[in-house]
Amino acid sequence: MEFADHLSKSDIQQFNQLRRGKQNKPESKPKRKEELSFKDVEELMGMDRDTYKKVRGRVRGK
Template identity: 60%
Template sequence: MKFADHLSKAQIQQFNQVRRFAENQREKPKPVQHEHLSRRDIEELMGIRRDTYKRVGGAVRRR
């Protein structure tokens, strides 16, 4: 059975008024502000600017 089958017509009208009021009061989504990244920031995020390590005679050295 549907929810509306258990209500009178007056109760259904009241419910619809409350629902419409709630929909109008809902906040509209704000426009998304995109972050402008520099080329260096993007490279750091991708991992290009990480230190490179190499094993030299058993020791690990940074290149």
């Protein structure tokens, strides 16, 4: 049995009105543009990370 089988027609109409009301309202979130500096972009890209190299079975920092 479905959910709608247990409800009266007026209850189904009320439910559908509530459902439509939520779908028509778009959530308006303020879009904020974040200004990143050149240094911040480099950090996000991982430019300042340590580099490692495997030498004779050991991992050494470059």
